[in-house]
Amino acid sequence: MVGVLIISHGDLGQSLADCARHVLGRVPDNLAILGVEKHDNPDVRLQEAQALVAGLDDGSGVLVLSDMLGGTPCNIAGRLVRGGQVELVAGVNLPMLVRALSYSAQALDVVVSKAITGGLEGVYYMIPEDK
Template sequence: MVGVLIVSHGELGKCLADCARHVLGRVPDNLAILGVEKHDNPELRLQEAEAMVHQLDDGSGVLVLSDMLGGTPSNIACRLIRRGQVEVVAGVNLPMLVRALSYSAQTLDVVVSKAITGGLEGVYYVIPEEK
């Protein structure tokens, strides 16, 4: 099963994981969260992330989801990339996470694709109905 690691600012990853657990009705055992705080040493957090990837990877690979591209969490996530084994997608949102967890029994490339489409398809401009 593909592991999923969220690397995010502060408590965002934990909050997303809690929401995903609520939506899915289960606690995914292939999910881990690393929250990065402003005062954290990025090198130490990278070492923690590497250990989490190692723990999550059962041979199927790991998808790392980060929040904002260019921020410290995504910079840490990008240093984890090992093509075909550890892939990174930035811009995590709840639909992306739910889709990644829902398809995590598939191959890593399928999980990456499903996560991206879930994230994109979960964004809508809502126009109120005219009365």
């Protein structure tokens, strides 16, 4: 099963994980969270992220989700990428996470694709109805 690691600012990843557990009605055992604070040493957090990836990877690979392209969490996550084994998608949102977890029994490339489409399709501009 593909592991999923969220690396985010502060408690965002934990909040997303809590919401995903609520939506899915289960606690995913292939999910880990690493919150990064302003005062954290990125090299230390990278070592922690590497340990989490190692713990999640059963040979199926790991999808790392980060919150914002260019931010410290994403920069840390980018240092984990190993094509075909550890992949990274930035811009995590709840639909992306739920989709990744729902398809995590599939191959890593499928999980990446499902996560991206879930994230994109989960953003929708609601046009107000005329009254």
